[in-house]
Amino acid sequence: MNKKITLALIVSFLFNIAVKADEGMWLPMLLGQQVYDDMVKKGLKLTKEQLYDINKPSVKDAIIIFGGGCTGEIVSNEGLIFTNHHCGYEAIAKASSVEHNYLRDGFWAKTKAEEIPSENLSVQFLVKIEDVTDKVNETTKGLSEADYLKKLPDILTEMGKKLTEGTTYEGRVASFFKGNQFLLFTYERFKDVRLVGTPSESIGKFGGDTDNWEWPRHTGDFSVFRVYTTKDGKAGDYAADNIPMKPKYFLPVSTKGVKDGDYAMIYGYPGGTNRYETSFGVKLKTEIENPSLVNLRDVRLKLMKEQMVKDAGVKLQLASSYARIANYWKFFDGESKQLIKYDVYGQKQKAEGDFLNWAKDKPEYLSIFQDYRKAYEAWTPYAKWRMYLNEGILGSPVIKYAADMGSLDKVLSKKDVTPEEIKKAVDAVKKSHDVFMKDENLASDKNILAAVTNMFYNDIQQDQQPKAFFTWLKNKYGDLNNVHSFDAYAADVFATSLLVNNDAWNNFVAKPDTAVLHKDLAFFTANAFTAFYNANYAKFSTDFQTKNAWLGKTYLKGVMEEKGTKKMYPDANFTMRVSFGEVKPYHPRDGLDLASVCTMKGIMEKYKPGDYEFDLPKNFVDIARKRDFGPYIDKVHNDLVVSFITTNDITGGNSGSPVMNGKGELIGLAFDGNYEALSHKIAFDKDLNRTICVDVRYVLFVIDKVGGATNIIKELKIPQ
Ligand code: ARG
Numbered sequence: 001m002n003k004k005i006t007l008a009l010i011v012s013f014l015f016n017i018a019v020k021a022d023e024g025m026w027l028p029m030l031l032g033q034q035v036y037d038d039m040v041k042k043g044l045k046l047t048k049e050q051l052y053d054i055n056k057p058s059v060k061d062a063i064i065i066f067g068g069g070c071t072g073e074i075v076s077n078e079g080l081i082f083t084n085h086h087c088g089y090e091a092i093a094k095a096s097s098v099e100h101n102y103l104r105d106g107f108w109a110k111t112k113a114e115e116i117p118s119e120n121l122s123v124q125f126l127v128k129i130e131d132v133t134d135k136v137n138e139t140t141k142g143l144s145e146a147d148y149l150k151k152l153p154d155i156l157t158e159m160g161k162k163l164t165e166g167t168t169y170e171g172r173v174a175s176f177f178k179g180n181q182f183l184l185f186t187y188e189r190f191k192d193v194r195l196v197g198t199p200s201e202s203i204g205k206f207g208g209d210t211d212n213w214e215w216p217r218h219t220g221d222f223s224v225f226r227v228y229t230t231k232d233g234k235a236g237d238y239a240a241d242n243i244p245m246k247p248k249y250f251l252p253v254s255t256k257g258v259k260d261g262d263y264a265m266i267y268g269y270p271g272g273t274n275r276y277e278t279s280f281g282v283k284l285k286t287e288i289e290n291p292s293l294v295n296l297r298d299v300r301l302k303l304m305k306e307q308m309v310k311d312a313g314v315k316l317q318l319a320s321s322y323a324r325i326a327n328y329w330k331f332f333d334g335e336s337k338q339l340i341k342y343d344v345y346g347q348k349q350k351a352e353g354d355f356l357n358w359a360k361d362k363p364e365y366l367s368i369f370q371d372y373r374k375a376y377e378a379w380t381p382y383a384k385w386r387m388y389l390n391e392g393i394l395g396s397p398v399i400k401y402a403a404d405m406g407s408l409d410k411v412l413s414k415k416d417v418t419p420e421e422i423k424k425a426v427d428a429v430k431k432s433h434d435v436f437m438k439d440e441n442l443a444s445d446k447n448i449l450a451a452v453t454n455m456f457y458n459d460i461q462q463d464q465q466p467k468a469f470f471t472w473l474k475n476k477y478g479d480l481n482n483v484h485s486f487d488a489y490a491a492d493v494f495a496t497s498l499l500v501n502n503d504a505w506n507n508f509v510a511k512p513d514t515a516v517l518h519k520d521l522a523f524f525t526a527n528a529f530t531a532f533y534n535a536n537y538a539k540f541s542t543d544f545q546t547k548n549a550w551l552g553k554t555y556l557k558g559v560m561e562e563k564g565t566k567k568m569y570p571d572a573n574f575t576m577r578v579s580f581g582e583v584k585p586y587h588p589r590d591g592l593d594l595a596s597v598c599t600m601k602g603i604m605e606k607y608k609p610g611d612y613e614f615d616l617p618k619n620f621v622d623i624a625r626k627r628d629f630g631p632y633i634d635k636v637h638n639d640l641v642v643s644f645i646t647t648n649d650i651t652g653g654n655s656g657s658p659v660m661n662g663k664g665e666l667i668g669l670a671f672d673g674n675y676e677a678l679s680h681k682i683a684f685d686k687d688l689n690r691t692i693c694v695d696v697r698y699v700l701f702v703i704d705k706v707g708g709a710t711n712i713i714k715e716l717k718i719p720q
Contacts, residue, residue, distance in 0.1 A: 022647040022649060023689075025649055025650070028577070031578060043263025045662040051578070059251070059664050060126060060249075061248040062074045062075075062249045063126070063267045063658070071267075079228065082658070084669060085201075085222055085223045086205065086655060088223030092198050095195055098312050101312065104202075106617070108703075109195070118225070121191075121193045121225075122189050125188045125190075126187055133182045140152065149545070152175075152179075156175070160172045168188065178549070179553040180553060190245065193226070194228065198223040199223075208613030209613070210613050217642075217672065227245045228245060229243060229244075251665065251666045252666065253718050255718055257636070257641060261583065262662075264580065264581050264660070265580045266654065268576070268650065270651045270653045271652045272572050272653070273572040274571060275681075276571070278348060278352065282682060283345055283376075284383060285335070288387070289387055296452065297328075300325065304448075307443050309612065318444070342683070342685065344682060352369055356369065358558075358562045364554070365555075371547070384459075385533065388452075388460055395452055397439065398497065398522050403527075406527070406530070409517055436499075445494070446494045449489075449490040453473075453486055469528035473486075499520065587687075599642055600642060603616070603624065623705050629705070640698060640701055646691045648670070650670055655672075659691075667693075671694055
């Protein structure tokens, strides 16, 4: 080893000690006080005010909540939005038909007139953040523990509404540090959002569920939308003559590329983490909750896929819910594996020991883990039951829908119910039934129902079974050790239930009658399980949740005292956060090093014509073979860089988030996390955690060369 290298190693060693690992999802308005200096040290070139300002345009104004659970960013002065393909997925599937199959073939609007309105899709901009902890504490003063928890959600909703009354904004109060702090987030919501472009699914979801949550990765996970306003620039519903938004701020795009060590900053909406989960919680997760969920989803997914591969219409119909179920099926499986592999249980026990040690002379905290233990012991015997209800029995869409009919049943069974009340309730189910039937695939649901009832019977301990139901099933359909009995039962449900048979449904809503509903096999099944759960086990769940929440609040209060809040970040809760880190390779296990970028070469190596997950469009393959990469080629790799990884701390909800360089220019879109760090919701791993990003140059390549949508490229601001 020569001297130069040794010196470089020493310098980088010192540097690593000085700069902490890149853990943290920071609140944007506190960046200036908390981590701004660390960001600058890592390579940030923007001022505090450029990062976040409530008076002047700043980066935060380009960041949006996209739909119900994703992030997006504004990239032009005409309201153009970039987000992930998997975030636009539902809108793309809905815009598609078997004849115009944009999910399969892609879609590129060459003019604004061709853009496709997306019903029920909205985006939200953050206006400001305010601390309302005192107000919440005042309002909840004197409530008992159980009442506090029961009423808190409504209190927060009400408060959010009240504090933004008379404005066109929406206010939402969110809880931080397990109820030790409350912040009001004010948003402006825009409801006219149109699809501008999407690559074919084979590009946007290349690698499918096989590659999901994995690195190396070759997915072009992006789609393009546009937000419209009324003519005078206001938020409004869809209208044909609305105009493209004039945003306060939009992100410029950098095509200069990334290299190891480059600064990377991500703004977005991480959905949820639980970094102060206790050892008890980790154990419940790894031993009961995750394995149950994974088993049940495994079966449901197989039965859905079986129908999807047979028919393009069914594929479109089920695509979005399949992707949603599969995404967290793999996540929870990986989460358990990593929690066990890194002994997070042991790590938590150690942290709890340290905490107790700190709390030696603080009586308030001394019994906390004994109390946790009691709470977990009381709930654990029923935890599997609840999973098998939610992910099993209610994992059959028709049974889930039947359970939702409970609200109509209640109205109909009420004494002195008025005709108006009945009409209102019936109108509501008529609407929800239309939605349900659009997504309902009878063939897969029938098989799912047979499978999940069978699994329930075999996997849940005998003395916890709803005996009446299974006795009925046995008497009517035969031996419960024979799967055919469950098949016959499910076939009967689908042959007779008014929920899936049009004439019977129309007769029912014309003359709604609880007696008819209670005889319905789907409703009867839903009721048999939910009523049994409510009568026997719901109480344990409520008690557990109440205790757990109170203990959490106390524990966190202690941790905040112990560690001081100067450099503490709150758990993710789908409010805007900023994370910073760097482009960096990693070493997942002995003998294996993974580079920080993937290229077109790898796409072509994975390409499998005709495959469900690894096929590619013909024009894409032609362009790739010709190496027609235009200005998007990476000179160092002499190839097109498709994706890269960074050390940023993000989680689900951050999907679609902009990845920016030190100047705040867009270098990629975050779309996933790596398998080796799937324990990240509970414990951030400073060596293994990576965020997987699609390189913006690949995004532009697909738009330009594959989609021919130069109109989109022209809208962007690309500093030379
Ligand atoms: N794992 C990604 C996330 O949660 C979603 C990827 C969707 N792709 C898929 N193959 N299901 O952000």
